[in-house]
Amino acid sequence: MNAATTETRPAIPASVMLEHVARARAGDREAFDLIAASVVDRLYSIARLVLRDADLAEDAVQDALVRCWRDLPMLRDDANFDSWVRRLLMNAITDEFRRAGRRRTAISLLRLDPPAPDPAEDVATREQLARGFQRLTLDHRKVLVLRLYLGLSLEETATTLGIPAGTAKSRLHYAIEAMRVALEADARPPIQEVSA
């Protein structure tokens, strides 16, 4: 499915969002539902990219939303809601990834969405990217998605993952390097046997 054709749920303006967060923090369920509807699409797109699996992504997002409701009273600064909820999602993704264990590779291969019709070269590149990404560790996938999909700064990425900025930087470097190697390896012509 190419989701670009599907409408996302309307986002809540930042000032209104702050008000909803404050109300939900005080136990207002209606306000929480509005918040959840406002963030669920973004959380799902992140989870889906990192986990490469629809079911796992749904479970991770659902878990993150429940944790969000449960722990919202402990959020010290409502303005940090976005990074806080991203972090809840990252923890939920880790939990789901572990829970899925060895089954995940088979599942994700089965559930990969069919690619949209593209020129052959683009299709090949997408497949190379998918293979390279699939081989990355969960930590490296997360840092790539946060940095290159969400466009977070290194510091924001580090905060979201609860790691030092230096660690985020080295993970990003490693992940990009691993993807580059994967692309190059796929592009390299097969080794020819040379006979004397």
Next chain:
Amino acid sequence: MNAGRDVERLIADWFVEEAVLRAPDRILEDAGRVVDRTKQRRFGAAWRNPFMSAPLRVAAAAVLGVLVLGGALIIFKPWSAPVGGPTSPPPSATPSAEPSPSPSGELVRVLPESGRLEPGRYVSQATAVDVEFTVGSGWTSGGYYVNTDTQSLSFWNVPKVYADACDLGSAADTALGGSVDDLVAALDNQANTDMSSPVEVTIDGHRGVRVELSPSSGRPESCSTLALWTIPDGGPGRQIDPSSGPPDELVEPVWIVDVDGARVVFVAWESKASDHSVIADVIASMTMRKR
């Protein structure tokens, strides 16, 4: 293929193409059903409270049943065995909740297991040391802790320290002596937490130290909860959830005081935005007496 930017651009473009921009409705529906059954962690200190083990939960339910059926007042404190000393019989009774006069003549109430507190003087009997203190308005009791929305004060009997705060299996091999210095050394050596330099303190004439513990920045990403120490039943005691706030709110001010050879530990947490004089006044009002 060029390294660096070209690969980044390719990956970023691929993410955009691959991204599923609308989540299925069932996520919201399913989450809503779970949320319906989920209580918010309402009080400021709640996320730092120990999780009760299943046997304790059953015991607590039994106690609640007795309270409901018989109207008896039973206070259950599994964490109140003395540290490092002989095991005392479990408290089957029941400190009186009736006010009693302190040496100064002021009325002192035993901390109730739960509920909002009237301003006044209370005694915590959660450890081998009776700790009396005075609170103003806005405080709630959780039995072994009291809190407002922005402060909490919890009392701990610490038999063991986790060698690795991220590993609940790491406490079993950790022997811990009964002195203040023993506990400070164990906390200082704890993996995945950082401890500040100990500051000497005196409370009611008893000497001790104050340290600040915080999650180490180099902890594993998989470490979603840090447990500092156990309670006497072996379960985890004080815990920190790193996702619950910004790093500067995750600092645990731990006071460790020697009262005639008995060690009392309390955590006096306050939000950065709170009125710092409130918890300072509570600590300044403390008197401590070994039972």
